[in-house]
Amino acid sequence: MKIVLSLSLSLFVLLMDVNAQTAAELSEIWEKQHVSNILPSNVRHKDLKSYLDGLKKIGLKVNEAGRSYSNREIYQVEFGSGPLKVFMWSQMHGDEPTATSALIDMFTILQKNRDKDWVKEIESMITIRAVPMLNPDGTDMYLRRNNQGLDINRDALNLKSPEAVLLKRLRDEWSPHIGFNLHNQNALTTAGSSNKQAAISFLVVYGDAEKTASEGHDRNKRLTAAMTQALNNFIPGHIGRYDDGFAPTAFGDNFSAWGTPVILIETGALHGKDEMFLVKMNFVAFLTSLRSLADGSEKILSPSNYELLPNNSSGRLTYFVFRNASIISREKPKEITSGDIAATTDRRRAEFTAPTTIRQIGNLNNLSGLEEYDVSDYYLIGRFQPLKTGSFAEILFYRKNRAVDWTVSDIEKQYPPDAVFSLGKWRKPLPGKESNE
Numbered sequence: 001m002k003i004v005l006s007l008s009l010s011l012f013v014l015l016m017d018v019n020a021q022t023a024a025e026l027s028e029i030w031e032k033q034h035v036s037n038i039l040p041s042n043v044r045h046k047d048l049k050s051y052l053d054g055l056k057k058i059g060l061k062v063n064e065a066g067r068s069y070s071n072r073e074i075y076q077v078e079f080g081s082g083p084l085k086v087f088m089w090s091q092m093h094g095d096e097p098t099a100t101s102a103l104i105d106m107f108t109i110l111q112k113n114r115d116k117d118w119v120k121e122i123e124s125m126i127t128i129r130a131v132p133m134l135n136p137d138g139t140d141m142y143l144r145r146n147n148q149g150l151d152i153n154r155d156a157l158n159l160k161s162p163e164a165v166l167l168k169r170l171r172d173e174w175s176p177h178i179g180f181n182l183h184n185q186n187a188l189t190t191a192g193s194s195n196k197q198a199a200i201s202f203l204v205v206y207g208d209a210e211k212t213a214s215e216g217h218d219r220n221k222r223l224t225a226a227m228t229q230a231l232n233n234f235i236p237g238h239i240g241r242y243d244d245g246f247a248p249t250a251f252g253d254n255f256s257a258w259g260t261p262v263i264l265i266e267t268g269a270l271h272g273k274d275e276m277f278l279v280k281m282n283f284v285a286f287l288t289s290l291r292s293l294a295d296g297s298e299k300i301l302s303p304s305n306y307e308l309l310p311n312n313s314s315g316r317l318t319y320f321v322f323r324n325a326s327i328i329s330r331e332k333p334k335e336i337t338s339g340d341i342a343a344t345t346d347r348r349r350a351e352f353t354a355p356t357t358i359r360q361i362g363n364l365n366n367l368s369g370l371e372e373y374d375v376s377d378y379y380l381i382g383r384f385q386p387l388k389t390g391s392f393a394e395i396l397f398y399r400k401n402r403a404v405d406w407t408v409s410d411i412e413k414q415y416p417p418d419a420v421f422s423l424g425k426w427r428k429p430l431p432g433k434e435s436n437e
């Protein structure tokens with residue numbers, strides 16, 4: 001009994017190590033060979049075209065598959081010649097860009113490593129087709145919807161948008177065995193009841209409201225377990241499971257119903273890591289699933305790594321919390337509001353500065369900030385407008401022991417503040433917190 005136990009333990013350790021090594025290898029190969037060189041949120045349709053020119057130059061099949069509502073080209077890329085058909089599409093929501101760059105890196109690295117055994121295996125076992133950036137009009141506006149104002153992912157049955165018609169046609173003509181539906185989710189989504197950001201969330205999508213299991217669904221659970229295991233090497237605790245309510249008009253659910261079981265990957269955010277890190281996480285996930293499909297190792301995997309993922313949750317996290325604030329009204333300086341201040345930053349392209357807005361003032365013990373500051377030693381006033389819910393988090397901080405005339409119009413000049421928070425950054429850091437910037 002003891003021998004069996006220690007044998008299975010060492011086998012377990014061995015398996016763990018092999019997987020860890022694979023994930024580390026994939027991360028390393030991405031570091032050395034990735035070609036995406038623009039932060040994904042800054043990528044426009046013209047940038048995609050130049051990425052695709054690069055793919056064509058190294059010999060990948062890239063063809064124009066159709067046009068968007070505003071006549072922008074939509075492309076499909078292909079790799080491999082195997083019997084297993086894998087179809088992937090990204091950015092059907094224009095402001096959800098991470099996976100587009102990851103697909104470009106995936107195709108580049110597969111093509112450049114065709115002499116390696118693991119790539120030969122993928123090439124001979126799988127054919128991959130992908131549409132990077134299904135919604136180029138939305139992408140160029142950095143909006144979710146297409147230029148008709150339609151959410152393509154709610155148009156799977158009505159088919160009112162040319163992008164949805166195209167997506168359905170590409171599936172129906174080819175009948176892929178697996179679909180990857182690639183999105184981004186809110187940066188403040190948390191993994192379960194923790195206050196940890198869900199940097200990646202998965203969902204193995206059912207094809208009906210009754211959640212009928214199928215062979216393809218079971219295989220996708222094992223593939224997702226493999227991806228989860230790989231990503232646990234980099235972002236443990238930051239992986240969630242997306243809500244699995246059936247969405248009758250969404251593509252993932254209908255692809256699954258039409259015979260192409262879908263894996264949904266939602267990229268969130270991770271405080272302190274930039275967008276390229278999340279591209280790498282996508283790349284590691286894609287290649288992990290392709291490798292385990294190609295070498296058959298997914299067949300012996302347990303789905304439990306997927307099944308045990310904590311559900312996505314929201315409402316626990318915000319960008320900034322200023323604890324124990326004493327807010328002074330400049331009109332009525334004797335009226336001081338006490339409480340915590342929560343502020344969030346809008347989602348914008350990385351190249352644009354986004355305003356930070358006050359969402360809540362009060363006792364916010366149930367809320368965590370990605371950044372938290374104890375400001376109990378200071379009086380806070382609004383830089384341009386009074387500090388209240390809905391106003392910009394443009395904040396001046398004055399030590400409580402200073403004598404300040406709050407009513408003067410050029411207060412910032414006459415009484416230089418001890419700290420200034422503006423556009424989501426410390427223009428002048430809180431004394432003792434200089435390292436924050």
Ligand SMILES: [Zn+2]
Binds near residue numbers: 093096183184
């Ligand atoms: Zn989306």
